[in-house]
Amino acid sequence: MPMGILCLLLIYAISTKNRTKSKKAVILAFIFLYIIGNSFLSNELFLWWEVPPTSINKVKQHDIGIVLTGGTINEDKLPIENIFLGGSADRMGQAIELYKKGKIKKILISGGGIEVLGQTQKLEIDEMAKYMIISGVAKEDIFLEKNAQNTRQNALNCSKILNKHFANQTYLLISSGFHLRRARGCFAKVGLKVDCFGADYISHERNFYWYNLVLPREGNLGLVQLLFREVIGYSTYKIMGWI
Known part of the structure; x- marks a missing residue:
């Protein structure tokens, strides 16, 4: 991860007795920090990686919309009866809009809970269903x-449900723009033909404002770390033969 790389460079700079190598490590750390903190460059990275968005008006009608969980609901926030939206809630909002506009007829939500200290907290998937229902999605749709723990399992488990109950229908996969590459690959690997619809976009339209070109921002470090993690995940899945 970016912060780990920076720490290793600085630790090396402090620990080495070679003054020249120490200076080079500090300079390299500064250059790396500036690059990953630069708003223009970090945005370029996401524009390159994210699956481009699709105009909702150009989406053809699909029988099933598949929504993947992951950060859509803040599961740890009390009181428990409240539904607090998380940072990836846009994918849920996009699914609701697609449903209301008749682009998808039914919604399949995929994602299981993780036990913490032997207990499973309130499930994100249940909270998502509640939120969709109060937002106008029919419960029967x-x-x-509830069993998938990762994207590979999302694809495997959804394929079993869809092949059994909704075979030979059309499917629209809805997830974060930066995650769609891996998700699309996993679903294709298990033999499911899906169209994709992106949400939660981190990138924005390219601009050349001077402060974006010159000034680094601390918020970009977290965004680039997210991209690093996704690229590593994609590469790992590729090596494992899951995409």
């Missing part, structure tokens, strides 16, 4: 897959 929502289906849940």
Whole structure:
């Protein structure tokens, strides 16, 4: 991860007795920090990686919309009866809009809970279903897959449900723009033909304002770390033969 790389460079700079190598490590750390903190460059990275957005008006009608969980709901916030939206809630909002505009007829939500100290907290998938229902999605049009712990399992478990109950229908996969590459690959690997619809976009339209070109921002460090993690995840899945 970026912060780990920076720490290693600085630790090396402090620990080495060679003054020349120490200076080079500090300079390299500064250059790396500036690059990953630069708003223009970090945006370029996301524009390169994210699956481009699709105009909702150009989306053809699909029988099933598949929504992947992950950060859509803040599961740890109390009181428990409240639904607090997380940072990836846009994918849920996009699914609701697609449903209301008739682009998808039914919604399959996929994602399981993780036990913490032997206990499973309130499930994100259940909270998503509740939120969709109060937002106007008919309860009978929502289906849940509660066992998947990662994107590979999302694809495997959804394929079993879809092949059994909704075979030979059309599917629209809805997830974050930066995650769609891996998700699309996993679903294709298990033999499911899906169209994709991106949400939660981190990139924005390219601009050349001087402060974006020159000034680094601390918020970009977290964004680039997210991209690093996704690229590593994609590469790992590729090596494992899951995409």
